Amino acid sequence: MNESMSDLIQLNRLDSGVVELVINRPEALNALNIAVLLGLKTALEKLASDQTVRVIVLRGAGEKAFAAGADIREMQTMGRSDAAQFSRLGHSVCLLLESMPKVTVAAVQGFALGGGTELALACDFILASEKAQFGLPEVGLGVIPGFGGTIRLARAVGLTRAKELVFSGERFGSAEAAQLGLIRKVLPQDGFFDEVRKQAAKIARNSLPAVWAAKGLMNEFEESSGVYPKVDAEIHRFSSLFGTPDQKEGMGAFSEKRAAKFVGL
Numbered sequence: 398m399n400e401s402m403s404d405l406i407q408l409n410r411l412d413s414g415v416v417e418l419v420i421n422r423p424e425a426l427n428a429l430n431i432a433v434l435l436g437l438k439t440a441l442e443k444l445a446s447d448q449t450v451r452v453i454v455l456r457g458a459g460e461k462a463f464a465a466g467a468d469i470r471e472m473q474t475m476g477r478s479d480a481a482q483f484s485r486l487g488h489s490v491c492l493l494l495e496s497m498p499k500v501t502v503a504a505v506q507g508f509a510l511g512g513g514t515e516l517a518l519a520c521d522f523i524l525a526s527e528k529a530q531f532g533l534p535e536v537g538l539g540v541i542p543g544f545g546g547t548i549r550l551a552r553a554v555g556l557t558r559a560k561e562l563v564f565s566g567e568r569f570g571s572a573e574a575a576q577l578g579l580i581r582k583v584l585p586q587d588g589f590f591d592e593v594r595k596q597a598a599k600i601a602r603n604s605l606p607a608v609w610a611a612k613g614l615m616n617e618f619e620e621s622s623g624v625y626p627k628v629d630a631e632i633h634r635f636s637s638l639f640g641t642p643d644q645k646e647g648m649g650a651f652s653e654k655r656a657a658k659f660v661g662l
């Protein structure tokens with residue numbers, strides 16, 4: 398059954414307790430603006446207490462993108478306090494995905510950049526097609542990841558590899574994502590979502606109390622050493638870059654479809 402939470406967020410309820418949560422903004426490559434993040438938050442809060450739901454598959458509409466990041470045009474004019482609020486909103490969505498009593502799976506085909514990679518990293522695990530493209534390109538916009546990406550990427554692939562990826566902003570495909578340990582294996586593009594549904598349904602058939610016990614236990618470690626204690630520090634560092642010449646240049650250059658020329662400190 399398909400439900401529209403809003404124009405931007407859709408729910409496909411499949412048999413067996415699997416729900417697809419779809420970011421529906423394909424004309425902007427599912428870029429995450431405030432309305433999309435609020436829609437995701439509302440939907441996840443509802444699904445968290447829905448006893449019929451066992452597994453949530455997060456995906457993007459269209460073939461080109463999971464999500465090409467936070468909406469750069471919307472961020473371009475933000476001041477520090479708006480940027481801090483925006484980062485906090487994204488964090489709240491990511492923390493829900495990570496900690497809610499449902500299994501959350503990111504199904505990535507096409508671009509998952511910046512906030513897109515960060516949302517995927519917040520899910521319990523990522524399934525990716527051979528056409529997936531990951532990356533945290535924020536430093537090329539004069540800012541840093543602001544939805545927990547630096548912390549979760551380091552957790553997934555190790556600190557030094559995460560540093561190289563964050564400082565270079567380089568994109569990487571699913572073969573490299575598998576080598577890095579971000580995903581377990583690369584799935585064929587043909588029939589990708591059918592395979593995702595099969596894998597999600599397989600999890601949904603397992604004992605729910607056992608699965609929640611495992612998720613809760615595995616997350617307990619996170620509460621002391623993972624993203625939770627660092628949220629405020631990241632929000633502070635992310636938002637403090639707003640209003641700087643490099644943030645204005647980086648985001649202005651994207652909107653004007655040209656390369657950024659950074660001036661430095």
Ligand code: HXC
Pocket residue numbers: 424425426428429465466467468469470483484487508510511512513534535538541542543544635
């Ligand atoms: C706003 C975006 C967007 C974004 C794409 N679009 N990504 N709009 N924010 N992040 C829009 C484009 O402007 C364009 O709109 C339309 O989507 C199609 O994109 P194209 O660029 O024409 O497509 P293509 O040439 O195929 O290039 C795809 C792309 C490129 C490589 C993914 O769009 C791109 O580099 N996007 C930005 C990726 C990025 O830097 N993400 C990180 C954002 S910062 P028009 O109107 O021109 O058709 C971030 C911070 C998170 O995520 C933390 C915040 C707290």
